[in-house]
Amino acid sequence: xxxxxxxxxxxxxAGLVLLIAGYFILGQVVRRKVDTVLQQLPPSLHVTYVxxxxxxxxxxxxxxxxxxxxxxxxxxxxxxxxxxxLVTVQGIRFWTLLSSKxxxxxxxxxxxxxxxxxxxxxxxxxxxxxxxLPFTKAMIDRLEMRDMRVDVHYPISGAGEVVHLRGFVxxxxxxxxxxxxxxxxxxxLEMGRRKGYxxxxxxxxxxxxxxxxxxxxxxxxxxxxxxxxxVRRNTIYVFRDRRLPLEPGNxxxxxxxxxxxxxxxxxxxxxxxxxSFVYEEFPKKGDKTGVLKIVRLKGTIVPLIxxxxxxxxxxxxxxxxxxxxxxxxxxxxxxxxxREGAPYEVEGAFHELxxxxxxxxxxxxxxxxxxxxxxxxxxxxxxxxAEQATGKIVGEYHHLVADKLKGNGGEKKxxxxxxxxxxxxxxxxxxxxxxxxxxxxxKVDYKRDPSxxxxxxxxxxxxxxxxxxxSLGFLLPG
Numbered sequence: 001x002x003x004x005x006x007x008x009x010x011x012x013x014a015g016l017v018l019l020i021a022g023y024f025i026l027g028q029v030v031r032r033k034v035d036t037v038l039q040q041l042p043p044s045l046h047v048t049y050v051x052x053x054x055x056x057x058x059x060x061x062x063x064x065x066x067x068x069x070x071x072x073x074x075x076x077x078x079x080x081x082x083x084x085x086l087v088t089v090q091g092i093r094f095w096t097l098l099s100s101k102x103x104x105x106x107x108x109x110x111x112x113x114x115x116x117x118x119x120x121x122x123x124x125x126x127x128x129x130x131x132x133l134p135f136t137k138a139m140i141d142r143l144e145m146r147d148m149r150v151d152v153h154y155p156i157s158g159a160g161e162v163v164h165l166r167g168f169v170x171x172x173x174x175x176x177x178x179x180x181x182x183x184x185x186x187x188x189l190e191m192g193r194r195k196g197y198x199x200x201x202x203x204x205x206x207x208x209x210x211x212x213x214x215x216x217x218x219x220x221x222x223x224x225x226x227x228x229x230x231v232r233r234n235t236i237y238v239f240r241d242r243r244l245p246l247e248p249g250n251x252x253x254x255x256x257x258x259x260x261x262x263x264x265x266x267x268x269x270x271x272x273x274x275x276s277f278v279y280e281e282f283p284k285k286g287d288k289t290g291v292l293k294i295v296r297l298k299g300t301i302v303p304l305i306x307x308x309x310x311x312x313x314x315x316x317x318x319x320x321x322x323x324x325x326x327x328x329x330x331x332x333x334x335x336x337x338x339r340e341g342a343p344y345e346v347e348g349a350f351h352e353l354x355x356x357x358x359x360x361x362x363x364x365x366x367x368x369x370x371x372x373x374x375x376x377x378x379x380x381x382x383x384x385x386a387e388q389a390t391g392k393i394v395g396e397y398h399h400l401v402a403d404k405l406k407g408n409g410g411e412k413k414x415x416x417x418x419x420x421x422x423x424x425x426x427x428x429x430x431x432x433x434x435x436x437x438x439x440x441x442x443k444v445d446y447k448r449d450p451s452x453x454x455x456x457x458x459x460x461x462x463x464x465x466x467x468x469x470x471s472l473g474f475l476l477p478g
């Protein structure tokens with residue numbers, strides 16, 4: 001009996017020794033496989049790490065100080081670089097990986113990450129080379145990015161944007177992001193000066209982004225396919241300096257811009273939650289900026305498609321509703337054609353707007369001071385193509401009194417002569433429902449300037465309709 005017990009103890013001890021030895025040996029095998037793959041990468045792709053900890057029993061792997069650099073050009077002036085402080089991989093089936101070359105992972109998480117993306121490489125759409133991996137199939141149940149900072153650098157030194165991600169989780173076909181922020185890398189005035197032409201300097205943040213029904217494998221083929229994208233809340237600030245020259249070249253219409261995207265997009269619905277939008281502009285003449293603000297903005301886009309197929313809708317329909325300058329309500333529906341040759345369709349209305357709320361923009365950008373007035377209703381309908389916008393507006397307002405200002409700098413003074421004509425001849429004080437509709441109707445007839453963006457085309461089409469509703473509206477500025 002003693003001999004049998006001793007034999008069993010020897011066997012158990014030997015088994016433990018073999019198990020421990022096998023544990024370390026297999027750990028070394030995994031490390032060697034990782035190092036072998038890294039050594040066989042294409043010359044343009046360089047990956048390093050500080051330390052790799054493998055837990056075979058727990059099915060985990062922790063990578064410290066992971067750095068990935070992609071430099072496809074010989075001069076290495078342009079490159080993408082990503083550094084991750086800590087990468088944790090859990091739920092790895094090592095035996096499955098070693099025996100059948102299938103990588104099965106329960107959770108992949110990143111902590112403390114930063115990436116620098118080169119705008120030149122992004123613009124040229126330089127592809128990342130194919131990499132021979134030591135597995136034929138990979139499945140990850142859950143992907144997390146707790147804190148990731150992304151910088152986009154332009155050829156002009158220092159210019160660019162910074163993207164900050166928090167709480168990125170991808171599980172099966174559902175993606176959530178707690179916070180997404182986009183910040184300019186330079187001061188808003190310096191950004192335009194370095195570029196040498198007008199551009200939109202954007203600072204934005206989104207909270208509660210959710211993508212449902214996401215086709216994850218399609219992302220690897222540059223295809224964004226999902227059932228729905230929703231964002232709970234947004235804050236957007238845009239600045240433009242009109243003193244700078246326009247960017248050379250014609251600007252694409254929205255449908256054309258969508259088609260040019262390097263990614264195929266097919267999303268059933270986009271839901272935009274409560275949004276605060278602020279647009280600030282430095283005028284071509286003057287020394288003070290004008291500000292336009294829309295609050296409590298909400299909307300939907302159905303569907304979001306850039307390469308329509310047979311059976312897809314003929315139009316992308318965007319519906320938006322908000323409060324202009326915190327006063328009244330504005331709603332608009334824009335239908336963007338998904339087939340070439342079809343016109344854009346725009347319709348909407350302003351309701352119960354206190355026009356004096358527009359003074360922060362009207363005074364500095366148009367040299368107009370609005371003393372009083374309520375825009376009870378302004379409905380608009382027009383179509384737009386690559387050449388011209390045509391349609392009409394119908395308005396109703398009360399107690400509208402406006403003054404023309406002298407210049408745009410320093411203390412603003414009223415131009416008494418021009419204000420007299422403005423009040424007595426050009427803009428009647430009241431246009432209510434007692435007037436026939438024809439006297440409250442303006443004609444939209446505006447020729448597109450292809451060197452300007454669609455937003456300019458849209459706004460000025462509406463302004464032309466408003467001006468034409470007055471008998472001497474052609475004398476109005478703007």
